[in-house]
Amino acid sequence: MNAFARLLSGAALTATLAATAPALWAETPANMLVVANRIDDITTLDPAENFEFAGGDVLRNVYGRLVNFDPLDYEAGYQPDLAESWEVSEDGRSITFTMREGVTFTSGNPVTAEDAAFSLRRAVLLNLTPSFLLTQFGFTPDNIDETIRAEGNTLIVTTDKAYATSFVLNCLTATIGSILDKKTVLEHEVDGDMGHDWLKTHSAGSAAYSLVAWKPNESVTLQANPDFYQGAPAMKRVIVRHIAESATQRLLLERGDIDVARNLNPQDVQGLDGAEGVRIQEELKGYLMYASFNQKIPELQDPKVLEALKYLVDYEGMANSFLKGQWTIQQNFLPQTYLGAVKENPFFFDLEHAKTLLSEAGVDGLELTIGVRDVQERMEIAQSMQNTFAQAGIDLNIEVGTGKQILAKYRARDLDVYLGTWGPDYPDPQTNASTFAYNPDNSAEAQNGGILAWRNSWDADGLTEMTEAAVTERDTAKRIEMYHEIQARFRETSPFVIMFQAIEQDGLRENVEGFTTGQAIADASYWKVTK
Amino acid sequence: MTLGSIAITMLGLLFVTFLIGRVMPIDPVLAIVGERASPEVYARVHQELGLDRPLMVQFWFYLQDVLRGDFGTSLLTARPVSEDIARVFPATLELATLGTLIGVLLGVPLGVLAAVRRGSWIDQVARVVALVGYSMPIFWLGLMGLLIFYGILGWVGGPGRLSIFYDGMIEPVTGMILIDSALAGDWTVFRDAVNHIVLPASLLGYYSLAYISRMTRSFMLEQMSAEYVTTARVKGLSERAVIWNHAFRNIRVQLITVIALSYAGLLEGSVLTEIIFAWPGIGSYITNALLSADMSAVLGGTVVVGLAFVLLNVFSDLLYKVFDPRAK
Numbered sequence: 001m002n003a004f005a006r007l008l009s010g011a012a013l014t015a016t017l018a019a020t021a022p023a024l025w026a027e028t029p030a031n032m033l034v035v036a037n038r039i040d041d042i043t044t045l046d047p048a049e050n051f052e053f054a055g056g057d058v059l060r061n062v063y064g065r066l067v068n069f070d071p072l073d074y075e076a077g078y079q080p081d082l083a084e085s086w087e088v089s090e091d092g093r094s095i096t097f098t099m100r101e102g103v104t105f106t107s108g109n110p111v112t113a114e115d116a117a118f119s120l121r122r123a124v125l126l127n128l129t130p131s132f133l134l135t136q137f138g139f140t141p142d143n144i145d146e147t148i149r150a151e152g153n154t155l156i157v158t159t160d161k162a163y164a165t166s167f168v169l170n171c172l173t174a175t176i177g178s179i180l181d182k183k184t185v186l187e188h189e190v191d192g193d194m195g196h197d198w199l200k201t202h203s204a205g206s207a208a209y210s211l212v213a214w215k216p217n218e219s220v221t222l223q224a225n226p227d228f229y230q231g232a233p234a235m236k237r238v239i240v241r242h243i244a245e246s247a248t249q250r251l252l253l254e255r256g257d258i259d260v261a262r263n264l265n266p267q268d269v270q271g272l273d274g275a276e277g278v279r280i281q282e283e284l285k286g287y288l289m290y291a292s293f294n295q296k297i298p299e300l301q302d303p304k305v306l307e308a309l310k311y312l313v314d315y316e317g318m319a320n321s322f323l324k325g326q327w328t329i330q331q332n333f334l335p336q337t338y339l340g341a342v343k344e345n346p347f348f349f350d351l352e353h354a355k356t357l358l359s360e361a362g363v364d365g366l367e368l369t370i371g372v373r374d375v376q377e378r379m380e381i382a383q384s385m386q387n388t389f390a391q392a393g394i395d396l397n398i399e400v401g402t403g404k405q406i407l408a409k410y411r412a413r414d415l416d417v418y419l420g421t422w423g424p425d426y427p428d429p430q431t432n433a434s435t436f437a438y439n440p441d442n443s444a445e446a447q448n449g450g451i452l453a454w455r456n457s458w459d460a461d462g463l464t465e466m467t468e469a470a471v472t473e474r475d476t477a478k479r480i481e482m483y484h485e486i487q488a489r490f491r492e493t494s495p496f497v498i499m500f501q502a503i504e505q506d507g508l509r510e511n512v513e514g515f516t517t518g519q520a521i522a523d524a525s526y527w528k529v530t531k
Numbered sequence: 532m533t534l535g536s537i538a539i540t541m542l543g544l545l546f547v548t549f550l551i552g553r554v555m556p557i558d559p560v561l562a563i564v565g566e567r568a569s570p571e572v573y574a575r576v577h578q579e580l581g582l583d584r585p586l587m588v589q590f591w592f593y594l595q596d597v598l599r600g601d602f603g604t605s606l607l608t609a610r611p612v613s614e615d616i617a618r619v620f621p622a623t624l625e626l627a628t629l630g631t632l633i634g635v636l637l638g639v640p641l642g643v644l645a646a647v648r649r650g651s652w653i654d655q656v657a658r659v660v661a662l663v664g665y666s667m668p669i670f671w672l673g674l675m676g677l678l679i680f681y682g683i684l685g686w687v688g689g690p691g692r693l694s695i696f697y698d699g700m701i702e703p704v705t706g707m708i709l710i711d712s713a714l715a716g717d718w719t720v721f722r723d724a725v726n727h728i729v730l731p732a733s734l735l736g737y738y739s740l741a742y743i744s745r746m747t748r749s750f751m752l753e754q755m756s757a758e759y760v761t762t763a764r765v766k767g768l769s770e771r772a773v774i775w776n777h778a779f780r781n782i783r784v785q786l787i788t789v790i791a792l793s794y795a796g797l798l799e800g801s802v803l804t805e806i807i808f809a810w811p812g813i814g815s816y817i818t819n820a821l822l823s824a825d826m827s828a829v830l831g832g833t834v835v836v837g838l839a840f841v842l843l844n845v846f847s848d849l850l851y852k853v854f855d856p857r858a859k
Contacts, residue, residue, distance in 0.1 A: 028696075029696065032696075040607070040819055040823075043563075043606060043609060044609055127571075127572065128572070129564050129572060132569065197609075200609040201610070213699065215811070216605075216607060216608035216610070217608075217811060217819055218811045221698070221699070239695050239698070241695060241809070242809065243690060243809045244806055244809070245674075245806065245807055247674055247677075248674075248689075248690050248808075248809065251677055251678065251681060251682045251689065252690065255681065255682065255685070257689050257694070
């Protein structure tokens with residue numbers, strides 16, 4: 001390296017560089033947080049439309065919600081935010097929120113129950129992609145005047161069924177639950193769009209920050225709200241800069257030009273080990289890596305065969321080698337940090353046990369095709385499975401395709417085995433339970449491609465009813481218990497081999513405290529960050 | 532190029548790009564609404580985009596919009612594509628112009644010297660320089676450059692056009708930060724901008740140099756073996772006069788084409804450099820748009836790059852006429 005550096009420093013190029021090289025690199029300013037992240041997925045900053053990660057990060061810091069998570073204590077679950085308290089009616093269908101007094105939007109307008117009603121109604125009326133998070137409670141454009149209404153300082157929300165309170169409130173912590181400044185938004189309304197166009201690139205919230213600028217594929221700049229009701233944030237400005245390359249993020253972090261690097265690959269994380277002034281922070285995220293076995297194939301319907309398959313995956317071997325640091329073993333459909341998550345991971349690679357089970361089931365040799373998207377780590381997982389399955393006499397042919405190709409086949413129930421990831425849609429256990437452990441109609445005609453159990457032709461073995469019961473259980477402790485039961489049975493009988501949960505490894509300058517990316521259930525938050 | 536042929540070229544470019552956009556196995560509706568959208572949302576957006584109309588009708592409407600300067604709205608940025616391009620193109624223009632300048636200022640003399648001293652050490656050096664330029668992947672050189680000059684030595688600024696603290700301090704006039712900061716008389720920002728552009732521009736300049744020096748060398752070799760050069764020498768002209776006033780004079784027209792091509796290449800082909808250096812230019816804009824099925828942005832970007840090609844062609848034609856009396 002030194003020789004190479006010397007060689008290059010002799011070149012004419014170097015002379016040009018030297019002429020223009022003052023001491024440029026101090027640390028980032030003490031009251032500014034600079035984050036490097038891939039933000040090219042931001043397409044809109046309207047909370048009624050945003051459904052991507054980087055946009056969710058921005059909106060979490062810009063908009064208050066009725067209830068919200070505490071960035072430093074996710075285990076506590078949702079907490080009062082703009083709603084100070086709430087009461088559930090006796091029939092369990094209405095929740096009356098009492099709004100917190102004295103909170104203002106960054107415009108100076110007070111936050112009222114009317115603003116909250118407007119924001120939720122607006123999301124239903126605009127009917128954009130994430131609107132199902134609200135319409136699943138039975139809100140429609142025709143009934144929202146009655147089902148979401150403001151009365152004085154209270155907001156009354158009436159659902160079509162008596163759902164678990166935790167289910168409704170968890171959904172209200174999602175981006176779509178953001179409370180907007182009605183007056184400001186309507187000032188920018190064009191052709192009855194309820195300010196949709198304007199809100200794509202502006203903010204009208206009451207949280208810790210307001211949006212200064214979003215330069216697509218370049219940067220997002222946030223300005224602190226000095227009147228934030230939880231106290232003015234220490235970081236007066238937050239700049240999230242789009243840096244696609246992991247190696248570049250690492251360099252910037254090492255030089256102190258950024259405070260946080262969010263897309264480091266395992267090699268760069270390793271490279272930062274022992275680097276001066278830098279530490280790695282790990283957070284569990286919501287993505288699960290799983291394989292699933294199509295129940296259309298007769299051999300795969302045998303419970304013994306399914307059990308054998310679960311013992312034929314080398315979980316530890318993969319987690320400790322090529323997946324090191326970025327995936328951890330998780331064999332349940334609820335990611336850790338979710339309400340109702342469990343830590344039981346009973347399966348491990350046990351060839352003899354698997355062979356015994358297969359011979360008890362009378363299966364001697366089996367040929368299956370596994371569909372895999374052309375992503376490095378997934379191909380490596382498929383190869384590992386191919387290897388361990390072969391030891392028990394199962395031939396696993398790997399079919400590689402683009403994400404869209406493989407997904408289309410999977411959704412049409414045309415794959416023997418699928419290997420891929422699943423990310424939850426909203427921060428409540430119902431999101432994954434309703435797709436892994438729920439299948440009200442397993443017939444081909446049902447075309448329920450959105451449900452993972454259906455994609456595998458699995459009738460969910462009685463878990464459908466249990467899932468329905470759990471989502472309407474109003475006692476949260478009991479509800480948690482129900483998800484434990486569902487997952488226990490799911491582990492035993494389902495054709496899903498859930499393997500890993502994603503871990504985000506962020507590189508942080510040593511002086512950065514209080515930064516979190518929201519774990520599996522929320523988005524990044526900056527207002528507790530100090531340096 | 533006449534105005535007519537320019538128009539036909541542009542029309543052809545528009546049509547082919549449009550067609551590729553439509554046959555690509557990417558669903559622009561899915562790109563907008565996401566995988567989990569309901570069928571109603573999907574159908575509504577499909578109709579809003581006009582995708583239910585026949586292809587030629589879609590093209591006809593598109594053409595009318597383009598003539599009005601309206602490239603539509605980008606899915607990725609939710610802003611008019613023309614506005615996006617006005618923001619990203621100057622960044623690329625600034626980088627590619629500086630890269631080409633470096634390439635020409637170093638590449639032409641190197642090529643001439645290599646030809647004149649054929650077989651000497653300088654020719655060998657030129658050969659190695661060009662070979663490395665041709666064969667080394669640009670992303671590798673870019674990362675190594677960043678590692679050494681920014682990471683280890685700390686001589687240049689990191690990725691991006693400016694240090695983050697200066698971001699937004701200069702009102703965009705031309706969109707080229709070097710020019711804008713100079714116009715504003717803000718030399719701190721100017722110096723910071725120079726520090727950031729010097730490495731990516733040198734990298735592009737190096738690639739341009741590799742190409743230009745090889746071409747210059749071979750053009751010069753051809754001239755040096757021509758009879759008129761021998762005649763000039765016999766007449767007793769100094770070697771310097773033979774090289775520069777006779778041989779080099781005759782390769783100027785060919786060189787203009789080479790430089791114009793290299794410049795145009797940098798304008799659209801510096802995608803990897805832009806990604807490594809987080810340079811928000813048109814290369815990374817079009818690539819991002821393409822990967823996200825943002826067809827309005829892809830078409831708009833392609834038209835602008837195509838137009839730049841055509842204009843460079845016209846410009847080099849004009850220069851021919853200046854340097855080569857036969858072309859008049």
